[in-house]
Amino acid sequence: MSGFAVAASATPGPVNIIGAMTGARYGMGQALIFVTGATASFLFILLACGAGLLGGAESITALQVPMIVIGSTYLIWMAVGLLRDDGVTDRPNFLRTPGFWSGVLVQGLNPKAWLAVVSSLSAFVLPLADPVTGLAVFAALFGAICWASLAMWAWGGAQITPNRMRLFNRAMALALVIAVTWMLGKTFG
Numbered sequence: 436m437s438g439f440a441v442a443a444s445a446t447p448g449p450v451n452i453i454g455a456m457t458g459a460r461y462g463m464g465q466a467l468i469f470v471t472g473a474t475a476s477f478l479f480i481l482l483a484c485g486a487g488l489l490g491g492a493e494s495i496t497a498l499q500v501p502m503i504v505i506g507s508t509y510l511i512w513m514a515v516g517l518l519r520d521d522g523v524t525d526r527p528n529f530l531r532t533p534g535f536w537s538g539v540l541v542q543g544l545n546p547k548a549w550l551a552v553v554s555s556l557s558a559f560v561l562p563l564a565d566p567v568t569g570l571a572v573f574a575a576l577f578g579a580i581c582w583a584s585l586a587m588w589a590w591g592g593a594q595i596t597p598n599r600m601r602l603f604n605r606a607m608a609l610a611l612v613i614a615v616t617w618m619l620g621k622t623f624g
Contacts, residue, residue, distance in 0.1 A: 474542075
C-alpha cells in the first residue's frame with residue numbers, strides 16, 4: 436500500500452507541478468497551504484469513492500472518464516498560461532495566489548488523482564476481509580504520504596532563483612502537457 440501511495444504521490448503530475456510553481460513564485464509557506472488543500476481534496480475523493488464502492492454504488496467509477504477529460508482540459512489551459520507567463524516574480528498578485536481552495540479544485544480535477552483512487556481501491560481496499568478498516572488505514576497512510584510528497588515538490592520549487600523563473604515556467608508547462616498526454620493515453624489508449 437505505501438509503495439503505491441509513494442509512486443502515485445511523488446511522481447510528476449499536475450498537482451506536483453503546480454505545487455512546485457507555487458513554491459517558486461510565492462514561497463514555501465504559501466505552497467504548503469496549496470499542498471494542504473490538494474491533500475484534503477484527494478482524501479475526500481478517496482473516502483467518498485471508497486464509501487460509495489463499499490456501499491454497492493459501483494456506478495461511481497463512471498465518474499472517472501468525465502473527470503479525466505474535464506481535468507485534462509483545465510490542466511492544458513494552465514500549461515498555456517505558464518508558457519505565456521513572463522517569469523517576473525517581484526509583483527505579487529495575491530488574488531491569483533494558489534491557496535487551500537485552489538489545491539482542492541486542482542486536485543479534484545486532477546486525472547492522476549482519479550486514476551490513483553480507482554486503482555488503489557480496486558487493488559488494496561476492496562479485496563480485504565475488512566475493507567472498511569482497510570479504507571481508513573489506507574486513507575491515513577495515503578494522506579500522510581501525499582502531503583509529504585507534495586511538500587517536497589513545493590520545497591524544490593521554492594529553490595528556483597528569480598532569474599531562472601521563465602525557463603522553469605516553460606519546463607513546468609511541458610511537464611504538464613506530458614503528464615496530461617500520458618493520462619489520456621492510459622485512459623483511452
